[in-house]
Amino acid sequence: MSSSAATIQMSMLEQSGMTEKVIYRPLNRRPREIVVVVDRIDTREFMDNAATPRMRVTILCDAIAGIKPNAINTGGDRIDVAERFGGDRTARAIMRIIEQDGDFVTIEVA
Numbered sequence: 001m002s003s004s005a006a007t008i009q010m011s012m013l014e015q016s017g018m019t020e021k022v023i024y025r026p027l028n029r030r031p032r033e034i035v036v037v038v039d040r041i042d043t044r045e046f047m048d049n050a051a052t053p054r055m056r057v058t059i060l061c062d063a064i065a066g067i068k069p070n071a072i073n074t075g076g077d078r079i080d081v082a083e084r085f086g087g088d089r090t091a092r093a094i095m096r097i098i099e100q101d102g103d104f105v106t107i108e109v110a
Contacts (some may be wrong), residue, residue, distance in 0.1 A: 006103030027076030
């Protein structure tokens with residue numbers, strides 16, 4: 001998929017209400033708002049007695065509208081995202097990059 005097709009796909013997801021706005025807080029750089037798709041995962045899938053749920057966040061691979069995978073600092077960058085859709089956002093650590101291609105990057109946050 002071309003980057004313009006990926007942008008159109010993210011726009012269509014946004015129009016259908018499947019996206020949400022989060023704040024990306026890169027370490028030592030200025031925070032900014034981006035549009036993402038959040039997959040909230042039941043913590044019991046990962047570990048017993050987990051304090052916070054883990055989430056998969058899919059982001060457009062774009063330096064302006066999203067995040068370039070090579071710019072992500074796991075262990076330093078954070079994303080403000082709500083535990084439940086429509087809830088208050090809280091800062092969460094970017095744990096790892098789950099997958100990436102030329103158009104999208106999916107990260108795990110906790």
